[in-house]
Amino acid sequence: MRRTFPILITVVVGWVLIVADFIPHKPFGNLGDDFALYFDIIAVFAFILGGGNLFRIHLTKVQKKKKDWPFSIVTLGGFIVMLAAGLFKIGNPGGIQGDVAAVGSLFNDMYMQIFTPLQASMFALLAFFVGSASYRAFRAKTTEATILLIAAFIVLLGRTPFGLWLTSGLTGDMSFLQLPNLTDWIMDVPNLAGQRAIMIGIALGVISMSLRLILGVERTYLGGDSD
Protein backbone atom coordinates (compact mmCIF):
# COMPACT_ATOMS: atom_id res chain seq x y z
CA MET A 1 0.00 0.00 0.00
CA ARG A 2 2.82 2.40 0.82
CA ARG A 3 4.87 1.72 -2.31
CA THR A 4 2.78 -0.37 -4.69
CA PHE A 5 -0.18 2.00 -4.88
CA PRO A 6 1.93 5.11 -5.60
CA ILE A 7 3.76 3.20 -8.36
CA LEU A 8 0.38 2.20 -9.78
CA ILE A 9 -0.75 5.86 -9.73
CA THR A 10 2.41 6.96 -11.58
CA VAL A 11 2.09 4.20 -14.20
CA VAL A 12 -1.65 4.76 -14.84
CA VAL A 13 -1.43 8.57 -14.93
CA GLY A 14 1.64 8.49 -17.18
CA TRP A 15 0.14 6.05 -19.69
CA VAL A 16 -3.25 7.80 -19.71
CA LEU A 17 -1.57 11.10 -20.61
CA ILE A 18 0.47 9.52 -23.40
CA VAL A 19 -2.65 7.80 -24.79
CA ALA A 20 -4.55 11.10 -24.49
CA ASP A 21 -1.94 12.74 -26.67
CA PHE A 22 -2.47 10.20 -29.44
CA ILE A 23 -6.28 9.94 -29.06
CA PRO A 24 -7.51 13.54 -28.68
CA HIS A 25 -11.18 12.47 -28.33
CA LYS A 26 -13.52 11.53 -25.49
CA PRO A 27 -12.85 10.24 -22.86
CA PHE A 28 -9.22 11.33 -23.30
CA GLY A 29 -9.91 14.69 -24.98
CA ASN A 30 -8.97 17.27 -22.33
CA LEU A 31 -7.18 15.00 -19.91
CA GLY A 32 -3.83 16.63 -20.64
CA ASP A 33 -5.16 20.09 -19.72
CA ASP A 34 -7.13 18.77 -16.73
CA PHE A 35 -4.14 16.94 -15.30
CA ALA A 36 -1.90 19.96 -15.90
CA LEU A 37 -4.41 22.04 -13.86
CA TYR A 38 -4.44 19.42 -11.09
CA PHE A 39 -0.66 19.57 -11.19
CA ASP A 40 -0.71 23.37 -10.71
CA ILE A 41 -3.10 23.07 -7.76
CA ILE A 42 -0.99 20.39 -6.10
CA ALA A 43 2.05 22.64 -6.68
CA VAL A 44 0.30 25.34 -4.60
CA PHE A 45 -0.18 22.78 -1.84
CA ALA A 46 3.57 22.12 -2.18
CA PHE A 47 4.18 25.85 -1.60
CA ILE A 48 2.02 25.63 1.52
CA LEU A 49 3.95 22.54 2.60
CA GLY A 50 7.22 24.41 2.03
CA GLY A 51 6.00 27.42 4.01
CA GLY A 52 4.75 25.20 6.83
CA ASN A 53 8.05 23.37 6.94
CA LEU A 54 10.00 26.64 6.96
CA PHE A 55 7.85 27.92 9.83
CA ARG A 56 8.32 24.70 11.80
CA ILE A 57 12.10 24.60 11.33
CA HIS A 58 12.67 28.21 12.35
CA LEU A 59 10.24 28.01 15.25
CA THR A 60 12.12 24.97 16.58
CA LYS A 61 15.39 26.86 16.11
CA VAL A 62 14.08 29.77 18.18
CA GLN A 63 12.58 27.52 20.87
CA LYS A 64 15.80 25.54 21.29
CA LYS A 65 17.96 28.67 20.92
CA LYS A 66 20.15 27.04 18.30
CA LYS A 67 23.02 28.86 16.55
CA ASP A 68 21.95 32.18 14.95
CA TRP A 69 18.42 31.79 16.36
CA PRO A 70 17.75 35.58 16.46
CA PHE A 71 17.88 35.56 12.64
CA SER A 72 15.17 32.90 12.62
CA ILE A 73 12.91 35.47 14.31
CA VAL A 74 13.58 37.72 11.30
CA THR A 75 12.55 34.90 8.94
CA LEU A 76 9.42 34.17 10.94
CA GLY A 77 8.54 37.86 11.21
CA GLY A 78 8.97 38.45 7.47
CA PHE A 79 7.01 35.30 6.68
CA ILE A 80 4.07 36.09 8.97
CA VAL A 81 3.75 39.77 8.00
CA MET A 82 3.97 39.03 4.25
CA LEU A 83 1.55 36.12 4.56
CA ALA A 84 -0.98 38.17 6.51
CA ALA A 85 -0.60 41.10 4.07
CA GLY A 86 -1.25 38.79 1.11
CA LEU A 87 -3.93 36.48 2.47
CA PHE A 88 -6.03 39.22 4.09
CA LYS A 89 -5.17 41.82 1.40
CA ILE A 90 -4.27 44.40 4.07
CA GLY A 91 -4.46 47.96 2.79
CA ASN A 92 -5.73 46.80 -0.60
CA PRO A 93 -7.56 49.68 -2.37
CA GLY A 94 -10.06 47.18 -3.82
CA GLY A 95 -10.71 45.46 -0.51
CA ILE A 96 -10.93 41.68 -0.42
CA GLN A 97 -12.12 41.68 -4.08
CA GLY A 98 -9.07 43.61 -5.28
CA ASP A 99 -6.05 42.10 -6.97
CA VAL A 100 -3.68 40.66 -4.38
CA ALA A 101 -0.75 42.64 -5.83
CA ALA A 102 -2.71 45.89 -6.30
CA VAL A 103 -0.65 49.08 -6.03
CA GLY A 104 -1.12 50.64 -2.62
CA SER A 105 -1.59 47.38 -0.73
CA LEU A 106 0.83 46.37 2.00
CA PHE A 107 1.59 43.19 0.02
CA ASN A 108 2.65 45.25 -3.01
CA ASP A 109 4.69 47.66 -0.86
CA MET A 110 6.53 44.75 0.73
CA TYR A 111 7.05 43.16 -2.68
CA MET A 112 8.41 46.35 -4.24
CA GLN A 113 10.49 47.60 -1.30
CA ILE A 114 11.64 44.38 0.36
CA PHE A 115 11.32 41.37 -1.95
CA THR A 116 12.50 43.11 -5.15
CA PRO A 117 15.55 44.89 -3.64
CA LEU A 118 16.60 41.67 -1.93
CA GLN A 119 16.16 39.53 -5.03
CA ALA A 120 17.85 42.02 -7.37
CA SER A 121 20.74 42.60 -4.93
CA MET A 122 21.25 38.85 -4.48
CA PHE A 123 21.50 38.36 -8.24
CA ALA A 124 23.59 41.52 -8.68
CA LEU A 125 25.99 40.14 -6.07
CA LEU A 126 26.64 37.27 -8.46
CA ALA A 127 28.14 39.78 -10.95
CA PHE A 128 31.17 39.99 -8.67
CA PHE A 129 31.38 36.24 -8.22
CA VAL A 130 31.12 35.43 -11.94
CA GLY A 131 33.85 38.05 -12.51
CA SER A 132 36.02 36.24 -10.00
CA ALA A 133 35.14 32.88 -11.60
CA SER A 134 36.16 34.12 -15.05
CA TYR A 135 39.48 35.30 -13.64
CA ARG A 136 40.09 31.85 -12.18
CA ALA A 137 39.10 30.21 -15.48
CA PHE A 138 41.52 32.52 -17.29
CA ARG A 139 44.28 31.50 -14.91
CA ALA A 140 43.60 27.82 -15.67
CA LYS A 141 45.25 28.44 -19.08
CA THR A 142 43.51 25.53 -20.83
CA THR A 143 42.36 25.70 -24.44
CA GLU A 144 38.72 25.14 -23.42
CA ALA A 145 38.79 27.95 -20.84
CA THR A 146 40.39 30.31 -23.36
CA ILE A 147 37.73 29.55 -25.99
CA LEU A 148 34.98 30.05 -23.41
CA LEU A 149 36.38 33.39 -22.28
CA ILE A 150 36.98 34.67 -25.82
CA ALA A 151 33.37 33.84 -26.74
CA ALA A 152 32.12 35.49 -23.52
CA PHE A 153 34.29 38.56 -24.13
CA ILE A 154 33.05 39.00 -27.72
CA VAL A 155 29.40 38.58 -26.65
CA LEU A 156 29.86 41.01 -23.75
CA LEU A 157 31.52 43.69 -25.86
CA GLY A 158 29.32 43.06 -28.89
CA ARG A 159 26.18 43.91 -26.95
CA THR A 160 27.50 47.30 -25.80
CA PRO A 161 27.92 50.60 -27.69
CA PHE A 162 31.62 50.44 -26.78
CA GLY A 163 31.98 47.23 -28.84
CA LEU A 164 30.49 48.91 -31.89
CA TRP A 165 32.68 51.99 -31.41
CA LEU A 166 35.77 49.84 -31.02
CA THR A 167 35.31 48.07 -34.36
CA SER A 168 33.44 50.75 -36.34
CA GLY A 169 36.52 51.16 -38.59
CA LEU A 170 35.92 47.72 -40.09
CA THR A 171 33.68 48.47 -43.05
CA GLY A 172 32.88 46.94 -46.42
CA ASP A 173 33.94 43.29 -46.76
CA MET A 174 35.38 43.35 -43.25
CA SER A 175 32.14 44.56 -41.63
CA PHE A 176 31.30 41.01 -40.54
CA LEU A 177 34.21 41.35 -38.08
CA GLN A 178 32.51 44.24 -36.27
CA LEU A 179 31.86 43.04 -32.73
CA PRO A 180 28.02 43.32 -32.88
CA ASN A 181 28.00 41.29 -36.14
CA LEU A 182 30.45 38.77 -34.73
CA THR A 183 28.28 38.46 -31.62
CA ASP A 184 25.19 37.85 -33.75
CA TRP A 185 27.04 35.15 -35.70
CA ILE A 186 28.28 33.46 -32.51
CA MET A 187 24.77 33.50 -31.06
CA ASP A 188 23.07 32.30 -34.26
CA VAL A 189 25.56 29.65 -35.39
CA PRO A 190 28.04 27.95 -33.01
CA ASN A 191 25.98 28.82 -29.92
CA LEU A 192 22.85 27.47 -31.64
CA ALA A 193 24.69 24.25 -32.58
CA GLY A 194 25.83 23.73 -28.98
CA GLN A 195 22.38 24.56 -27.58
CA ARG A 196 20.81 22.07 -30.00
CA ALA A 197 23.22 19.30 -29.03
CA ILE A 198 22.43 19.98 -25.35
CA MET A 199 18.66 20.11 -26.01
CA ILE A 200 18.71 16.84 -27.93
CA GLY A 201 20.74 15.26 -25.13
CA ILE A 202 18.32 16.57 -22.49
CA ALA A 203 15.33 15.38 -24.53
CA LEU A 204 16.81 11.87 -24.75
CA GLY A 205 17.42 11.94 -20.99
CA VAL A 206 13.89 13.16 -20.22
CA ILE A 207 12.31 10.60 -22.56
CA SER A 208 14.27 7.69 -21.10
CA MET A 209 13.58 8.81 -17.53
CA SER A 210 9.86 9.27 -18.30
CA LEU A 211 9.76 5.77 -19.77
CA ARG A 212 11.48 4.36 -16.69
CA LEU A 213 8.91 6.11 -14.49
CA ILE A 214 5.79 5.02 -16.34
CA LEU A 215 7.08 1.48 -16.69
CA GLY A 216 7.57 1.37 -12.92
CA VAL A 217 11.33 0.76 -13.20
CA GLU A 218 12.37 4.04 -11.56
CA ARG A 219 11.19 4.10 -7.93
CA THR A 220 13.72 6.29 -6.14
CA TYR A 221 11.24 9.18 -5.87
CA LEU A 222 9.32 7.12 -3.29
CA GLY A 223 12.19 7.19 -0.81
CA GLY A 224 13.89 4.32 0.95
CA ASP A 225 11.16 3.00 3.31
CA SER A 226 9.74 -0.44 2.66
CA ASP A 227 6.04 -1.40 2.73
Place this chain on the structure above:
Amino acid sequence: MTRRQLATYIFFGVVVILFAISVALKGFFVTFGAFLTLAIFSFLYDDNPYYKFAEHLFVGVSAAYWMCMGFWGTMVPNLFGRLYPPMVGPVIPALKDNPSDPFMLIPLILGIMLLMRLSSKAGWISRWALAFVVGTTAGLNLVRYLRSDFIQQISSTAMPLYVTNSAGFSLGETISNIVIFIGVMCGLIYFFFSKEHKGAFGAGARAGVIVLMITFGASFGYTVMARISLLVGRMQYLLDSWLGMIG
Protein backbone atom coordinates in the same frame (compact mmCIF):
# COMPACT_ATOMS: atom_id res chain seq x y z
CA MET B 1 35.07 45.79 26.26
CA THR B 2 37.68 45.25 23.54
CA ARG B 3 38.56 47.88 20.96
CA ARG B 4 36.96 45.74 18.21
CA GLN B 5 33.67 45.50 20.13
CA LEU B 6 33.70 49.25 20.75
CA ALA B 7 34.24 49.90 17.02
CA THR B 8 31.33 47.55 16.20
CA TYR B 9 28.97 49.36 18.59
CA ILE B 10 30.01 52.77 17.28
CA PHE B 11 29.49 51.61 13.68
CA PHE B 12 26.07 50.20 14.57
CA GLY B 13 25.11 53.44 16.31
CA VAL B 14 26.16 55.55 13.33
CA VAL B 15 24.19 53.28 10.97
CA VAL B 16 21.06 53.56 13.15
CA ILE B 17 21.31 57.37 13.33
CA LEU B 18 21.85 57.71 9.57
CA PHE B 19 18.91 55.48 8.78
CA ALA B 20 16.69 57.25 11.30
CA ILE B 21 17.45 60.51 9.47
CA SER B 22 16.75 58.78 6.14
CA VAL B 23 13.40 57.41 7.39
CA ALA B 24 12.39 60.93 8.40
CA LEU B 25 13.38 62.35 5.01
CA LYS B 26 12.53 59.54 2.57
CA GLY B 27 10.04 57.30 4.33
CA PHE B 28 10.39 53.84 5.84
CA PHE B 29 10.12 51.58 2.80
CA VAL B 30 12.66 53.41 0.59
CA THR B 31 15.14 53.54 3.48
CA PHE B 32 14.55 49.90 4.34
CA GLY B 33 15.03 48.91 0.67
CA ALA B 34 18.33 50.81 0.61
CA PHE B 35 19.41 49.20 3.88
CA LEU B 36 18.64 45.73 2.52
CA THR B 37 20.56 46.44 -0.70
CA LEU B 38 23.62 47.57 1.27
CA ALA B 39 23.24 44.65 3.67
CA ILE B 40 23.37 42.16 0.78
CA PHE B 41 26.39 43.88 -0.79
CA SER B 42 28.18 43.82 2.56
CA PHE B 43 28.75 40.11 1.90
CA LEU B 44 31.47 41.15 -0.56
CA TYR B 45 33.57 42.07 2.48
CA ASP B 46 32.70 39.05 4.59
CA ASP B 47 29.76 37.17 6.09
CA ASN B 48 28.25 39.49 8.73
CA PRO B 49 25.07 40.01 10.79
CA TYR B 50 23.66 42.59 8.33
CA TYR B 51 23.88 40.11 5.47
CA LYS B 52 22.40 37.34 7.60
CA PHE B 53 19.52 39.61 8.56
CA ALA B 54 18.77 40.40 4.89
CA GLU B 55 19.21 36.78 3.83
CA HIS B 56 16.84 35.45 6.51
CA LEU B 57 14.28 38.14 5.74
CA PHE B 58 14.46 37.22 2.04
CA VAL B 59 13.75 33.57 2.82
CA GLY B 60 10.70 34.38 4.92
CA VAL B 61 9.26 37.04 2.64
CA SER B 62 9.75 35.04 -0.57
CA ALA B 63 8.15 31.89 0.90
CA ALA B 64 5.10 33.91 1.95
CA TYR B 65 5.03 35.75 -1.39
CA TRP B 66 4.80 32.54 -3.44
CA MET B 67 2.25 31.06 -1.06
CA CYS B 68 0.00 34.12 -1.42
CA MET B 69 0.39 34.25 -5.21
CA GLY B 70 -0.41 30.53 -5.46
CA PHE B 71 -3.38 30.88 -3.14
CA TRP B 72 -5.02 33.86 -4.87
CA GLY B 73 -3.83 33.05 -8.40
CA THR B 74 -4.46 29.31 -8.59
CA MET B 75 -6.17 27.86 -5.55
CA VAL B 76 -9.07 30.31 -5.18
CA PRO B 77 -10.14 30.61 -8.86
CA ASN B 78 -9.17 27.14 -10.10
CA LEU B 79 -9.87 24.93 -7.10
CA PHE B 80 -12.49 26.56 -4.87
CA GLY B 81 -13.97 28.51 -7.78
CA ARG B 82 -14.67 25.28 -9.68
CA LEU B 83 -15.40 22.98 -6.79
CA TYR B 84 -18.00 25.17 -5.09
CA PRO B 85 -18.34 28.54 -6.92
CA PRO B 86 -20.66 30.25 -4.37
CA MET B 87 -17.82 29.96 -1.85
CA VAL B 88 -15.60 32.36 -3.83
CA GLY B 89 -18.51 34.72 -4.62
CA PRO B 90 -17.52 37.32 -1.99
CA VAL B 91 -13.96 37.38 -3.34
CA ILE B 92 -14.43 36.86 -7.10
CA PRO B 93 -18.11 37.67 -7.90
CA ALA B 94 -17.66 36.73 -11.59
CA LEU B 95 -17.19 33.06 -10.67
CA LYS B 96 -20.11 32.57 -8.29
CA ASP B 97 -22.59 31.41 -10.96
CA ASN B 98 -20.25 28.95 -12.66
CA PRO B 99 -21.22 25.25 -12.62
CA SER B 100 -19.62 23.08 -9.98
CA ASP B 101 -16.98 20.53 -11.04
CA PRO B 102 -16.83 17.56 -8.64
CA PHE B 103 -13.65 16.28 -10.33
CA MET B 104 -11.79 19.10 -8.59
CA LEU B 105 -12.01 16.97 -5.47
CA ILE B 106 -9.11 14.97 -6.96
CA PRO B 107 -6.48 17.74 -6.67
CA LEU B 108 -7.97 18.84 -3.32
CA ILE B 109 -7.60 15.36 -1.84
CA LEU B 110 -4.14 14.89 -3.38
CA GLY B 111 -3.09 18.31 -2.06
CA ILE B 112 -4.25 17.45 1.47
CA MET B 113 -2.39 14.15 1.13
CA LEU B 114 0.75 16.10 0.23
CA LEU B 115 0.39 18.18 3.41
CA MET B 116 0.44 14.93 5.43
CA ARG B 117 4.19 15.05 4.83
CA LEU B 118 4.34 17.31 7.89
CA SER B 119 3.09 14.41 10.03
CA SER B 120 5.70 11.90 11.19
CA LYS B 121 3.18 9.02 11.34
CA ALA B 122 1.09 9.68 8.23
CA GLY B 123 3.89 11.13 6.08
CA TRP B 124 3.80 8.13 3.72
CA ILE B 125 0.37 9.22 2.40
CA SER B 126 2.08 12.17 0.69
CA ARG B 127 3.64 9.63 -1.71
CA TRP B 128 0.29 9.26 -3.45
CA ALA B 129 0.23 12.94 -4.36
CA LEU B 130 3.90 12.80 -5.29
CA ALA B 131 3.20 9.78 -7.50
CA PHE B 132 0.49 11.74 -9.31
CA VAL B 133 2.85 14.68 -9.84
CA VAL B 134 5.62 12.38 -11.10
CA GLY B 135 3.23 10.47 -13.38
CA THR B 136 1.80 13.71 -14.83
CA THR B 137 5.27 15.15 -15.42
CA ALA B 138 6.46 11.93 -17.06
CA GLY B 139 3.36 11.54 -19.24
CA LEU B 140 3.31 15.15 -20.42
CA ASN B 141 7.08 15.53 -20.86
CA LEU B 142 7.64 12.31 -22.77
CA VAL B 143 5.61 13.43 -25.77
CA ARG B 144 6.44 17.13 -25.39
CA TYR B 145 10.21 16.63 -25.36
CA LEU B 146 10.02 14.01 -28.11
CA ARG B 147 8.18 16.49 -30.28
CA SER B 148 9.78 19.86 -29.56
CA ASP B 149 13.27 19.13 -28.26
CA PHE B 150 14.12 15.97 -30.18
CA ILE B 151 12.35 15.70 -33.53
CA GLN B 152 12.02 19.45 -34.06
CA GLN B 153 15.68 20.15 -33.28
CA ILE B 154 16.90 17.38 -35.58
CA SER B 155 14.57 18.63 -38.29
CA SER B 156 15.89 22.18 -37.91
CA THR B 157 19.47 20.93 -38.15
CA ALA B 158 18.90 19.07 -41.41
CA MET B 159 19.38 22.15 -43.60
CA PRO B 160 20.90 22.51 -47.10
CA LEU B 161 24.70 22.49 -46.93
CA TYR B 162 24.96 24.29 -50.28
CA VAL B 163 22.80 27.40 -50.14
CA THR B 164 21.74 29.46 -53.13
CA ASN B 165 19.48 32.49 -53.19
CA SER B 166 18.27 34.96 -55.80
CA ALA B 167 21.81 36.37 -56.14
CA GLY B 168 23.33 32.91 -56.64
CA PHE B 169 25.57 30.94 -54.30
CA SER B 170 25.51 32.22 -50.69
CA LEU B 171 28.89 31.56 -49.04
CA GLY B 172 27.87 32.98 -45.64
CA GLU B 173 24.73 30.88 -45.26
CA THR B 174 26.54 27.79 -46.57
CA ILE B 175 29.30 28.16 -43.97
CA SER B 176 26.74 28.83 -41.21
CA ASN B 177 24.67 25.75 -42.10
CA ILE B 178 27.79 23.55 -42.27
CA VAL B 179 28.98 24.85 -38.88
CA ILE B 180 25.54 24.21 -37.35
CA PHE B 181 25.31 20.68 -38.81
CA ILE B 182 28.85 19.66 -37.84
CA GLY B 183 28.55 21.46 -34.47
CA VAL B 184 25.38 19.56 -33.52
CA MET B 185 26.87 16.23 -34.66
CA CYS B 186 30.13 16.80 -32.77
CA GLY B 187 28.27 17.99 -29.67
CA LEU B 188 26.20 14.80 -29.71
CA ILE B 189 29.33 12.70 -30.25
CA TYR B 190 30.83 14.27 -27.13
CA PHE B 191 27.72 13.30 -25.13
CA PHE B 192 27.92 9.70 -26.36
CA PHE B 193 29.87 7.89 -23.68
CA SER B 194 29.18 4.28 -24.75
CA LYS B 195 32.17 4.39 -27.10
CA GLU B 196 35.66 5.45 -26.13
CA HIS B 197 36.63 8.89 -27.43
CA LYS B 198 39.53 7.76 -29.64
CA GLY B 199 40.55 8.15 -33.28
CA ALA B 200 38.04 9.85 -35.61
CA PHE B 201 35.35 9.55 -32.94
CA GLY B 202 37.67 11.25 -30.45
CA ALA B 203 38.39 14.04 -32.93
CA GLY B 204 34.63 14.56 -33.30
CA ALA B 205 34.25 14.67 -29.53
CA ARG B 206 37.09 17.19 -29.31
CA ALA B 207 35.37 19.42 -31.87
CA GLY B 208 32.17 18.98 -29.85
CA VAL B 209 33.94 20.30 -26.74
CA ILE B 210 35.00 23.42 -28.66
CA VAL B 211 31.41 24.04 -29.83
CA LEU B 212 30.11 23.52 -26.30
CA MET B 213 32.73 25.88 -24.88
CA ILE B 214 31.61 28.61 -27.30
CA THR B 215 28.01 27.96 -26.21
CA PHE B 216 28.92 28.16 -22.54
CA GLY B 217 30.99 31.29 -23.22
CA ALA B 218 28.04 32.97 -24.93
CA SER B 219 25.73 32.00 -22.06
CA PHE B 220 28.35 33.19 -19.58
CA GLY B 221 28.63 36.54 -21.35
CA TYR B 222 24.87 36.97 -21.29
CA THR B 223 24.69 36.02 -17.61
CA VAL B 224 27.39 38.54 -16.71
CA MET B 225 25.54 41.23 -18.66
CA ALA B 226 22.24 40.43 -16.94
CA ARG B 227 23.89 40.54 -13.52
CA ILE B 228 25.65 43.83 -14.30
CA SER B 229 22.40 45.40 -15.48
CA LEU B 230 20.83 44.33 -12.17
CA LEU B 231 23.78 45.90 -10.36
CA VAL B 232 23.25 49.13 -12.31
CA GLY B 233 19.59 48.99 -11.26
CA ARG B 234 20.54 48.69 -7.60
CA MET B 235 23.04 51.56 -7.90
CA GLN B 236 20.33 53.71 -9.50
CA TYR B 237 18.01 52.84 -6.62
CA LEU B 238 20.62 53.84 -4.05
CA LEU B 239 21.79 57.00 -5.79
CA ASP B 240 18.46 58.17 -7.21
CA SER B 241 15.48 56.76 -5.29
CA TRP B 242 17.23 56.88 -1.92
CA LEU B 243 19.85 59.65 -2.01
CA GLY B 244 18.36 61.69 -4.88
CA MET B 245 21.79 62.32 -6.41
CA ILE B 246 20.76 61.68 -10.04
CA GLY B 247 18.61 64.02 -12.11
